[in-house]
Amino acid sequence: MSNEAFIRRLAAIAGEAAVLTGADMDAHLTDWRGRYTGRARCVVKPASTEEVAAIVALCAEDRIPMVPQGGNTGLVGGATPQHDGHEVVINLSRLRRIREIDAANNTLTAEAGCLLAEVQAAAEGADRLFPLSLAAEGSCEIGGNLSTNAGGTAVLRYGNMRELTLGIEAVLPDGRIWHGLRGLRKDNTGYDLKHLFIGAEGTLGIVTAAVLKLYPRPRQAATAWLALRDPAAAVALLSRLRGACGERVTGFEIVARPALELVLKHIPDTRDPLANASPWYVLTELTDTLADFDLAGTLEAILGAEIGAGRVADAAVAQDLAQQKAFWHLRENISEAQRIEGISIKHDIAVPVSRIAEFIAHADAELRRAFPDVRIVAFGHIGDGNLHYNLSRPEAAENAGFIAQTPQANRIVHDIVAALGGSISAEHGLGQLKRTEILRYKSAVEMDLMRAVKRALDPHGLMNPGKVLAD
Numbered sequence: 400m401s402n403e404a405f406i407r408r409l410a411a412i413a414g415e416a417a418v419l420t421g422a423d424m425d426a427h428l429t430d431w432r433g434r435y436t437g438r439a440r441c442v443v444k445p446a447s448t449e450e451v452a453a454i455v456a457l458c459a460e461d462r463i464p465m466v467p468q469g470g471n472t473g474l475v476g477g478a479t480p481q482h483d484g485h486e487v488v489i490n491l492s493r494l495r496r497i498r499e500i501d502a503a504n505n506t507l508t509a510e511a512g513c514l515l516a517e518v519q520a521a522a523e524g525a526d527r528l529f530p531l532s533l534a535a536e537g538s539c540e541i542g543g544n545l546s547t548n549a550g551g552t553a554v555l556r557y558g559n560m561r562e563l564t565l566g567i568e569a570v571l572p573d574g575r576i577w578h579g580l581r582g583l584r585k586d587n588t589g590y591d592l593k594h595l596f597i598g599a600e601g602t603l604g605i606v607t608a609a610v611l612k613l614y615p616r617p618r619q620a621a622t623a624w625l626a627l628r629d630p631a632a633a634v635a636l637l638s639r640l641r642g643a644c645g646e647r648v649t650g651f652e653i654v655a656r657p658a659l660e661l662v663l664k665h666i667p668d669t670r671d672p673l674a675n676a677s678p679w680y681v682l683t684e685l686t687d688t689l690a691d692f693d694l695a696g697t698l699e700a701i702l703g704a705e706i707g708a709g710r711v712a713d714a715a716v717a718q719d720l721a722q723q724k725a726f727w728h729l730r731e732n733i734s735e736a737q738r739i740e741g742i743s744i745k746h747d748i749a750v751p752v753s754r755i756a757e758f759i760a761h762a763d764a765e766l767r768r769a770f771p772d773v774r775i776v777a778f779g780h781i782g783d784g785n786l787h788y789n790l791s792r793p794e795a796a797e798n799a800g801f802i803a804q805t806p807q808a809n810r811i812v813h814d815i816v817a818a819l820g821g822s823i824s825a826e827h828g829l830g831q832l833k834r835t836e837i838l839r840y841k842s843a844v845e846m847d848l849m850r851a852v853k854r855a856l857d858p859h860g861l862m863n864p865g866k867v868l869a870d
Contacts, residue, residue: 400461402440409443412453417444427488430479431472432738435831437480439466442488448568448576448607451489455605456574458487464861465489467601469511469540473547474745475830477600481865491542494607497521505613506565506582511542511606518611527613530557534731545606548598550826555782556649557614559826560597566610567593572857582610595852600828601863603856617686621698622723626677626712631756633681633781636705640683643701647694650684651782652730658778661736662729669729672715682730733778741795743776744808746788750821755781758819765811766790785825788812809836829867838869
């Protein structure tokens, strides 16, 4: 089939306005970081699961590879086409319905193109909480959250997308639709197939909708910005805080001073919450569904004892909602501040919480030995062991040469992570960025199993080729 005939058939399925070619595709061909730019045959924007299925069936008929795409906010090039121009980008942003809210079952069914913020708002409208929280929640989409098994700032209490999803609907690589939208917490009828697609980055099929878990909406929050001497003190504080407050500990984020300095430098209307600079900070938040429990008083009492014992250097407890938002604004804009500053070598790693301090001490020392002028920007979800550990030069103009040394820096960081029983990708996925790197850290058995699953579901290799699995 000629490309012109193929485009006409796509237009017959989704409408002429939903098929983009030429310069109209540009916004869909480059990733958010600006690191990857590809080419595509076209971009098509279906408006329903049935249209997605018809498009996939058409592509499968002619063996045309497909790249599923949502809000295009990923950090590993997973939604960016390759350079050969053969692929079709299937953008799901028009699948934007909240299909159902079942408050009694504490579930919400959303289509893949719904913004995360829209799902949060829909849950709130039903007096419920959908707890996934990301800095990109105003632009990332549920399909992408599912495809990367997104984590965010509340994993400590609620888990990542695997834990937050009860059922999914997906279009398989041959165009068939799997109707798996079950709102069940118990379903012991064989393989739990949804977990194949969650975290698969679109390499096994296209998720078009999901049944998501809802929770009681918190009635109050207590938020504090803390100064600590080192990551070991932060881990110890987390243990004591959870011992005293249990599941009320919803967020526990660590921020190194260089990360905060980038935010203060690049993000307007930000200020340091504390008078004196500290090498490390923690942003913690407690939430409770009970409106009459003295949550703020509890947090202040705990922190007062910590400061008195010399384990916390200083603390600012948010006095109102505006101050809570200001504290979170600092944390959530670190990635944006880094993007403004210039490209860096990014690491999205996970180790057991108990080994976070060991990882940072060892990696810092090895990197400074190899790259004496390196700037280490470390921050992340210390409560669940996920650290964003990013490297650059202090002067942005020097970064181009430093980026060329990415393989050496990766080897240092990732070998330490592996030695500590960790993962080289905690929540961003593998995409293009780490698909060959992972071969060093996953066993041959694991890789064989992954390839076997891929062959079984996508025997012709049409779904998001060049991602996750090395050729």
